Amino acid sequence: MRAVIIAPGHSDNMSLINEYYPTGMIPFLGKPFLQHIVEFIISLEIKKIDFILTHLPQKVESFFGNGERWGCDFTFHLAKSTDRAYEMLNVIDFADEQATLIAHEAFLPLIEQQKSQVYFTKENDKLFWCGWAWVPTDQIDTVTSLRERSEITEENDCEITQYLTINSYSNLLASIRKVLNKDFDKLLLTAKEVEPGVWLSRNVLLPSTTAIQPPVYIGENCRFAQNIKINGNVVIEEGCIIEDKSTLENAVIFPKSYVGESLDLKNVVIDKNRLINIEFGAEIEVVDDFILGNLNDNVLKNIAMSIFSRTLAMTLFIVFMPLFLFTIISLKLLRRGAVFFQNDYIVLPAKCDANLWQSQTFFSFCKKEQINHLSPTRHFFLLFIPGLWKIACGKMHFVGIPPRNKEEIENLPQDWRSLYISSKSGIITEQYVKSLASTAEDLYASEAFYAVSAGFKQDLYIGVSYLKQVLFGRTLK
């Protein structure tokens, strides 16, 4: 038998979390929710699973691989948009399969190994198709029409009452409650129930001063400071640190999150520095790392790289100070008009919330529009040397994507903007070094490629190419 999981990766009202996790990969009691779905499907003796992905598909593909780990065969298909995901069903070759199980990444209904059933769930007294159905393969083209159905009319329709769903934050919490209260007991949890309602994973540091009221689930490698209160319905995923005197109730803390001292967190989902209040449906990014923070290993690496580049920039700025002064004097004497130009830009990487973007200004001896047309020597004198000050201040990098102001960033298409704000801006850009044409597609390709492949080696390669061009010139294409 075969199953197809429709995983568009987006859920309504979960935009902030969906920037980092496609819906199916949202952590749910120690595993991505999609893994629970896959394990459930495998328990129905299905060994071949197709995934139709749209948003952040690489996260799903790299996690599940070819399915060998589960003794199954996984195939991944890409759909341009959520609407196109169901159309992909008409393209897949189902060969000689009799019936196929259609599943959805945000739902896990407790169904049986049965054929020709369409499963409905009820929310706020409203019936809707939950995305799961056993469909005869020769009727696969009828699946799209199931999305519009809101009542049970056919003989094969059936309402499911036992299900989990993560299609909103409140449903995520409600589903977690169902599992912790054992109202849904089909999941394979990795933690051990050490006492009724208390699940504990390995390598957890839990001082005796911690007051725990079940149900609670604590993932691997978590660290708790003193006098912490956990007041029930709390999930703390792997690798979190909870500081002194904090109180948690009806809360989910995603992996590698840091929770600061004396915080009272109730009805919330926390992912690193992102705080979601379920009562008010508010998504907030917290700027101060001592309140909520990120414990990813990359943070330390980034700090080390930042210190290195700032020190180097300061040293170069001091060394090139005579050249800097010489340029000012020369321009004052020779140029008509302004010597300095002021360029506003947003410091990268930036938060998703535009209100938290930090605007800065850097001075150069040329206009922003002229940058890509400058010869390497002029670029070095007019942009690189004055720009060193901003690098020394930690507000810019040697190599990166071109700095842009708020308006320019907001005018970028959504995916471009999302990649842009996750990257870093620099004085030397790949676009300049490779003299790429400035058509929109070349610009997008260059910035997107840099945003996803940037690293020390890539920066070094671009930096060395720039240095060669400054010293030996280049042939403009």
Add this chain to the structure above:
Amino acid sequence: MISTQTENDIRIITVTADVLDASNSKEFKEQTAEIVKHPKVLIDMSALKFIDSSGLGAILSCLRGCNESSGELKLFAISKTVRTLFELVRMHKVFDICNTKEEAIASF
């Protein structure tokens, strides 16, 4: 660099190079400029093992050429490395990407 064939009135471009980067992306653009004006175009990427920003730009320019003549362009048989890059830079939201030639033909 490329070879072409026509099947069921669909023009199929096969990329024969294993690398598409600054060294050959201009040539790729020139060679495909006319072909992508066909109403239905497929690009077989199975031989391509590495692509950089210039290569991505070249593939995007094919799409622009195709859109300008109101045609449809789809990619198929992308190697794992190139596919991962396409997904990371979100090109899968711009292009129709199919796993096999049969799927790609069926999707028109």
